[in-house]
Amino acid sequence: MLAYRHAFHAGNHADVLKHIVLTRVLRYMNQKDKPYRLVDTHAGAGGYSLEGQYAQKKGEYLEGIARLWDRDDLPELAADYVQLVKQFNAGGRLEQYPGSPAFAQMLLRHGDQLRLFERHPTDHRILSSFLGETKGVEIRDSDGFEGLKGQVPPSTRRAAVLMDPSYEGHADYGRVISSLREAIDRFAEGVYMVWYPQVTKLEAAQLPRRLETIAPKGWLHVRMTVQQPDAQGFGLAGSGMFIMNPPYTLHDELVELMPYLVDVLGQYDDASYLIEQKAS
Structure with missing residues (x-):
């Protein structure tokens, strides 16, 4: 939705999970010399001020990246992620949070x-100012669901896709499935990463099972629950990542990481995580 601004939520617990998974996928893909294409269907502004009015309105980053920022007991995966956030904050203070395009820009190679x-329009303008002149980067003011089919397969036959729409309406859930189904028909070998919110919507609960039915080979599903919905049943209890064709190392990495993340980011006694996979 064009009204959605990720700046309100930048650096929250959902971003922590999403960007750790993105970081691990890109680190894995970097192990081969052959170039690849990363497609971000809902890129946002690329970076966000945590001192601005949007982030300060709810302070969601305080329950996310801020809880990890100064810890000296970070597991390897969390330490790698936090170091990238610190790289984005040249002054040494937690003032900015990198969006997915910024993580990509720090990790992608020549x-x-x-x-x-x-x-x-505002986020597109900020993103263009940030990365528009960077070699190898193309920024498009168009629908990422529709645009994905024109991005796969790339000429190198290596690609990763991140899909994390706002899900503010009900339509995004169906569009995730239809867009991915078409992309997979064109390029089943790609790594497809789908973020989704854990909210009290039937579509959100059903999405992982629907993704299983279109996964071309193996898949991995990780979900982290950190807080309870409010008295009316609203609020972001947690989030999940569903990865098609995941790196074979990712499952064991997450098994080691998730208990730590839940312990640090959990906001109530029943905070928990789930990891499922189907090997290819």
């Missing part, structure tokens, strides 16, 4: 390609 879709 010859790799970054394709970014963002329709919100």
